[in-house]
Amino acid sequence: MNKIKLFCFPYAGGSAMIYNKWEPFLDGSIILKPIELPGRGKRIKEKPMTSLDEIIEDILNTIESDIKVGEPYALFGHSMGGLIVHQLLEKIQTNKMPLPMHAFFSGKGVPHIERKKKNYHLMDDDTFKKEIMNLGGTPPNFFEYPELVDIFLPLLRNDFSIADTEIHTQKYEQRTINITAMFGKEEEFCEEKRNGWKNYTIGSCTLKYFKGGHFFIHDETKEIVKVINNELVTFAKA
Structure with a gap:
C-alpha cells in the first residue's frame, strides 16, 4: 500500500x-x-514572521526533505492556511519540485477574486476582539485571561496583517493536481469565490459543504476526515 503524507x-x-x-x-x-508556524505551539518561543514570503520559505525548509519524486503527498490549509497552500504550490512549482497529488482549501475562497476586506489588523483592540469573537473559533471567555491575551492578540493581529494584505491577481495557473474546496454552509463567500477553484486545475475539483460557519473545522472533524480519506485512499490502495 502506498503511504501519503498530509x-x-x-x-x-x-x-x-x-x-x-x-x-x-x-x-x-x-x-x-x-x-507549526513560528510563535505558536512547540515554536512558541520563536518570533512570528511578518510576511507570507517568509512563512513559505520557512515551510519549504521544514518539508523539503519530505517532498521526493515517487512519494505522494497532499496539502491541507484552513483560512490563512489555505492562502499558505496556494502560495506554497507556486513556490514548489517554481523550484521544480514534485507537486502534491491533492490540495485541500478549507474556508478559503480563490485568491484571484478580491474579497471585501475588513482590515482586522488596523482595528483598535476592543473592536478587534469583538470581530474575532464574531468569526467564531475563540472560546467565549478567552479574553478574560490577560496573560493569554498578551500572548495571543499580537500573534493574531500579525497573522491577520498577512492575510489582509494578500496580493490579488486576475491571473491563475491550472495544474494537474486534484482540488477539494471546503466551506461552512453559513460562511459569507460569494459563488465566484467558491466555484473559482475549478479554474485552478485540469484535474478534478470538488466542493464540499459542512454545518456551521467559518470555523466548521472544529466541529466537523469526522466529516472532514471522511472527505480526505475518500479522496486519498483510492490512490493509496492502487
Missing part, C-alpha cells in the same frame, strides 16, 4: 495542534504532518 497548515492565530485530533479517524495509509 501536510496541514493552521488558520490565523492557530496552532498545528488543531489537526492532532484527526489522527484516530485518518486511514492508515495517510501520514499526518501538521506544520
Whole structure:
C-alpha cells in the first residue's frame, strides 16, 4: 500500500495542534504532518514572521526533505492556511519540485477574486476582539485571561496583517493536481469565490459543504476526515 503524507497548515492565530485530533479517524495509509508556524505551539518561543514570503520559505525548509519524486503527498490549509497552500504550490512549482497529488482549501475562497476586506489588523483592540469573537473559533471567555491575551492578540493581529494584505491577481495557473474546496454552509463567500477553484486545475475539483460557519473545522472533524480519506485512499490502495 502506498503511504501519503498530509501536510496541514493552521488558520490565523492557530496552532498545528488543531489537526492532532484527526489522527484516530485518518486511514492508515495517510501520514499526518501538521506544520507549526513560528510563535505558536512547540515554536512558541520563536518570533512570528511578518510576511507570507517568509512563512513559505520557512515551510519549504521544514518539508523539503519530505517532498521526493515517487512519494505522494497532499496539502491541507484552513483560512490563512489555505492562502499558505496556494502560495506554497507556486513556490514548489517554481523550484521544480514534485507537486502534491491533492490540495485541500478549507474556508478559503480563490485568491484571484478580491474579497471585501475588513482590515482586522488596523482595528483598535476592543473592536478587534469583538470581530474575532464574531468569526467564531475563540472560546467565549478567552479574553478574560490577560496573560493569554498578551500572548495571543499580537500573534493574531500579525497573522491577520498577512492575510489582509494578500496580493490579488486576475491571473491563475491550472495544474494537474486534484482540488477539494471546503466551506461552512453559513460562511459569507460569494459563488465566484467558491466555484473559482475549478479554474485552478485540469484535474478534478470538488466542493464540499459542512454545518456551521467559518470555523466548521472544529466541529466537523469526522466529516472532514471522511472527505480526505475518500479522496486519498483510492490512490493509496492502487
